[in-house]
Amino acid sequence: MSQNIFSLEGVISWLEMQPGETEYDYLDYGDCLLAQYCRVRGSAYKTVSIGSGPTKNPKVLLERVAAREPWTYSAALTRARELVG
Numbered sequence: 001m002s003q004n005i006f007s008l009e010g011v012i013s014w015l016e017m018q019p020g021e022t023e024y025d026y027l028d029y030g031d032c033l034l035a036q037y038c039r040v041r042g043s044a045y046k047t048v049s050i051g052s053g054p055t056k057n058p059k060v061l062l063e064r065v066a067a068r069e070p071w072t073y074s075a076a077l078t079r080a081r082e083l084v085g
Contacts, residue, residue: 008058033076
């Protein structure tokens, strides 16, 4: 069975292969962190509302990983790992 594209584990695996201090532009919806990740995984990226309350929705969690600054791959990786626990 293939891994869910919108899993924290999947994005962590991808982030581990990215140059850590490279910046991404979260506001560039065509080339933001999640658009790049989805493109590599062969999927189209669509934005979602990230909200501020507790959630287990994987798409919302990934948006929260990408949206917070600083917008570097290493910072996003740290945030993703924190959500996994």
